[in-house]
Amino acid sequence: MKNYSFDNIIKEKAAGHEAPVPADAWDNIKKQKKKRPAAAWWTFICLLIAAGLFGLYEWQQQARVPVIAKAVQEQDAIPGKGSVIMPDTGKRVTTAQPGEIVFKDPAGDSLAGDIQKDPAKKTAPGTLLNTADHAMPKPEGIHKNKQVPKGNAAGKMITADKAITAISTKQKPPSITRSLWVSSKNKKTSHQKEFVKTVPAINTGEENEWANIRSVNNAKDKKQAKRADRRKRNIIANAGDVSKKAGKDAGRAWQGPGKRKAFDAGTRTTVTIPATEMDEENEKVIEPALTTGKKIPVAEPAGKTNDSPGSHPQLVVNRSLLTDSAVKPKAKDIKRKRRTFYVDISSMPFIPIQNNASLQSISRTTINTASRSEFTADEIRTAVDPSFTYGIALRKKVAARWYAGIGLQYTQVKETVRLTGRETNTKFSVIKRLDNSGLFLVDDTVATVTHGSRIINATNSYDFISIPVFVQYNVWEKKNWLLSLNGGLNFNVKRVYKNSIEGNLVPAYSTAGITNKKQQQANMDIFMSLRLARTIGKNYRLYAEPTMQLNLQQYRMPGMINYKNMHKAGLTIGIAWQISY
Amino acid sequence: MTEAELIKGCVHKKEACQRMLFEKYAGRMMSVCLRYARDEHEAQDILQVGFVKLFDYIHQFKNEGSLEGWMRRVFVSVALRQINKKSLRFDGIEQIDTDAVIEDAAVLAKISEDDIHKLILQLPAGYRMVFNLNVIEGYSHEEIAAMLKIQPATSRTQLLKARKMLQGLISKCFNLVMI
Numbered sequence: 001m002k003n004y005s006f007d008n009i010i011k012e013k014a015a016g017h018e019a020p021v022p023a024d025a026w027d028n029i030k031k032q033k034k035k036r037p038a039a040a041w042w043t044f045i046c047l048l049i050a051a052g053l054f055g056l057y058e059w060q061q062q063a064r065v066p067v068i069a070k071a072v073q074e075q076d077a078i079p080g081k082g083s084v085i086m087p088d089t090g091k092r093v094t095t096a097q098p099g100e101i102v103f104k105d106p107a108g109d110s111l112a113g114d115i116q117k118d119p120a121k122k123t124a125p126g127t128l129l130n131t132a133d134h135a136m137p138k139p140e141g142i143h144k145n146k147q148v149p150k151g152n153a154a155g156k157m158i159t160a161d162k163a164i165t166a167i168s169t170k171q172k173p174p175s176i177t178r179s180l181w182v183s184s185k186n187k188k189t190s191h192q193k194e195f196v197k198t199v200p201a202i203n204t205g206e207e208n209e210w211a212n213i214r215s216v217n218n219a220k221d222k223k224q225a226k227r228a229d230r231r232k233r234n235i236i237a238n239a240g241d242v243s244k245k246a247g248k249d250a251g252r253a254w255q256g257p258g259k260r261k262a263f264d265a266g267t268r269t270t271v272t273i274p275a276t277e278m279d280e281e282n283e284k285v286i287e288p289a290l291t292t293g294k295k296i297p298v299a300e301p302a303g304k305t306n307d308s309p310g311s312h313p314q315l316v317v318n319r320s321l322l323t324d325s326a327v328k329p330k331a332k333d334i335k336r337k338r339r340t341f342y343v344d345i346s347s348m349p350f351i352p353i354q355n356n357a358s359l360q361s362i363s364r365t366t367i368n369t370a371s372r373s374e375f376t377a378d379e380i381r382t383a384v385d386p387s388f389t390y391g392i393a394l395r396k397k398v399a400a401r402w403y404a405g406i407g408l409q410y411t412q413v414k415e416t417v418r419l420t421g422r423e424t425n426t427k428f429s430v431i432k433r434l435d436n437s438g439l440f441l442v443d444d445t446v447a448t449v450t451h452g453s454r455i456i457n458a459t460n461s462y463d464f465i466s467i468p469v470f471v472q473y474n475v476w477e478k479k480n481w482l483l484s485l486n487g488g489l490n491f492n493v494k495r496v497y498k499n500s501i502e503g504n505l506v507p508a509y510s511t512a513g514i515t516n517k518k519q520q521q522a523n524m525d526i527f528m529s530l531r532l533a534r535t536i537g538k539n540y541r542l543y544a545e546p547t548m549q550l551n552l553q554q555y556r557m558p559g560m561i562n563y564k565n566m567h568k569a570g571l572t573i574g575i576a577w578q579i580s581y
Numbered sequence: 582m583t584e585a586e587l588i589k590g591c592v593h594k595k596e597a598c599q600r601m602l603f604e605k606y607a608g609r610m611m612s613v614c615l616r617y618a619r620d621e622h623e624a625q626d627i628l629q630v631g632f633v634k635l636f637d638y639i640h641q642f643k644n645e646g647s648l649e650g651w652m653r654r655v656f657v658s659v660a661l662r663q664i665n666k667k668s669l670r671f672d673g674i675e676q677i678d679t680d681a682v683i684e685d686a687a688v689l690a691k692i693s694e695d696d697i698h699k700l701i702l703q704l705p706a707g708y709r710m711v712f713n714l715n716v717i718e719g720y721s722h723e724e725i726a727a728m729l730k731i732q733p734a735t736s737r738t739q740l741l742k743a744r745k746m747l748q749g750l751i752s753k754c755f756n757l758v759m760i
Binding site for chain 1: 632644695
């Protein structure tokens, strides 16, 4: 016996074998699962706390804290279902993947016809399997070698794909109420070949057939087929109750041995189309109007039906329509792509680094009803406290490793101010005194002037609302981790300075040209960061990125004690949420 | 529940879905573990570790093949990690004398899965490992060589010997002779 046969038999036997499982296996698995996540999370939290403490220590030493993090993204592709239709000699055909459910047209109307009954035969791509003579115009001079005339025009030979497009879009005979499926050539991509190589088909007969057929679907066709499958489900739902002909096992691909169940006749299938085997007894096929989106006016089965009375087409599994062709998507389907974008929600604790303009002095005059105070500070100290920036951003992929985004941020920074100088207070009081004659009392105003030193301590605050515009470049990706470089501009669209010191403060700068009156309409920062993120679940990523933000233009706001540049160095911690639609 | 829903539930760490997945595939995966492990205890360990890893990484399943095939690969990789590769012998091992060789595939096909499984377990560790990886899992000799840190030629030799030994075991156990 040849080795190949021996190997195949052994492989088939071994793959189908099931061994008894210990009774406590699941309990042990549960215990192991519970331990591991807690340990991982605690480790992560401890690392974060350690990083925060280190940063606090460094801040106290007036140093910057570096931090690192990662991220990853994944996205699954869903295997699609191939369905192919290839009109040939004016006949229509519906080809389906194993397990694909097609509508049966018992009335034999328009698109119905005989189908191949031999399940062992696999039809080549483009082979016409099921036709309805009266459904489509029968062009003359049809070549069997995948060439059909264009519509009703006899004699003009074009390729099959074009013919299908022409026929389906232009030449619709009145009897046709459904649009056509368009077949595509069978293309095996390197991905398919690799799949076949790494996971050879298990020779279990039916499974082997199914595995072989599945292996030829490429990712693109699977997505399109999935869309078609979704439309088909809608049509099934719209068509009303349908019955499934009891056939061989349904959903066999994911059912274990001993649990194979046949479809029950009369059961409604509206959700999925499991991988089932084809039913040899099906004779006619109805194609759903998936390409046009129209509902099918499904005709009532003319002959026997195992369904309840009513206009219900039989939902059957057509084994004989096995083919290894893939769906050729229509233009409509090609255009509609899945869009994905990301929402980043983050918080950044940061240490502000200020660069003050050279302020010589600052004066303040306060006038009350009966007093006047003039204060001149010759020693000015301002210090900004560490603070937080809260932000939300939208990101979208623009190239292979590039993302672009825009967001919104809010920052509040506290500033401690200490002004030391001299103050002159003039207090006016009204007294009564004798007039010059000495006989009458008259009112007189007495001014009392006092001089002294004064120290003013205050806590002021800055409020910023800014719009960051940024790009992200993925430097390194591996499994659940991603390292990326971010950079961009932060437009401070609203800046408010809250000064708690009473009176009108007038700073005097040594640099010419700086006045209180000069206010900038816009202020811009530039920032850069290194993001390290990790995938959490399917659509989320947790990330941390050390960020450096440079203030390009001085902050000059009404009431500011001292104009300054304020740079920020911090650690952004956030979560990214992937949204697809 | 469909397979896609089951996977989605497992991705979202729903225990009910994980339990369902376990009950569906535990038998087959246990068979895989037994074929790689040295004894039943080790097989049980591999099964438990394998399912824990499966639940952690099921979100990486991309629906590009069968779920069962992907699960097998996960369990095989877990099994290879668990087994001490240094303890595997890839030298020439004394073989059972085989006077009769199975010629008729139809006869072989009638042997039950359980019997075939037991016969595979009787193979020496080195033979069994290569036979499992090449014949049942479908890895190439180069891949097996990289996994087991042996030469591809060693892998081919081991496979030939394993096949011959298995045929001898089958013919001996079932008295299959060529007439």
